[in-house]
Amino acid sequence: MTTTLSTSTHWPTEALPKKWIDDLFDRMLMTFGKRFSDQWQGTDPQKLKEFWGTRMATLTSVEMRSGVEAMLKLKWPPTLNEFIELCRPSLDMTVAYYEAVNGMEARRKGEKGEWSHPAIFWAASKMTHDLLNQTYSNIKTRWENALSKELQKNGWPDIPAVMEALPAPGKTETDKERASRELENLNASGILKKQPGLAWAKKIMARKANGETLPAISVNWAQEAIKELA
Incomplete structure (x- = not known):
């Protein structure tokens, strides 16, 4: 198998950009060589790329880069599902909770905080008060629901810079x-x-x-x- 596309000009409109998939397959061929070509021997290259591009349609460019970086550490070429997992690792809800608490405490100090995934920030931003004032056992279900809902989105805005604390409306002091x-x-x-x-x-x-x-x-x-x- 080679990474050369067939002469067809068709590319699914719902798929990732064709160039992203072409670059990914070229990178896998250069990284794994014969192991990669043997893995897909007998498969139509065009259909294979279209299938991958469609199945990965919700991935962002940042997630794709993360997946490629993780892939370079492997000894064998990943399957489609394995590559998606590299791009978007499953989050441990409990670990994400403590990251959210630490991140929101940092933002109250005027720092940006460390965020491994933007979904954690946006889920935390909707329940900051409870994160900082209640135990995990008290808000476990709400936190998991909030984070799961965020993770279902196709993309997220950039994490905003921290604004300097100002008096609340009606107050004259911080x-x-x-x-x-x-x-x-x-x-x-x-x-x-x-x-x-x-x-x-x-x-x-x-x-x-x-x-x-x-x-x-x-x-x-x-x-x-x-x-x-x-």
């Missing part, structure tokens, strides 16, 4: 500024001297005032404890 003000009031009032048991709350408010990203529930507990014991 959470960091509010924490700094509350900490100053706490020190000025002498509450901590009267209530040594509030030292833990002061530490939380101080960390928040310094810009550290903390679970909202921890900050709320600290604020409530200060109000109750003041």
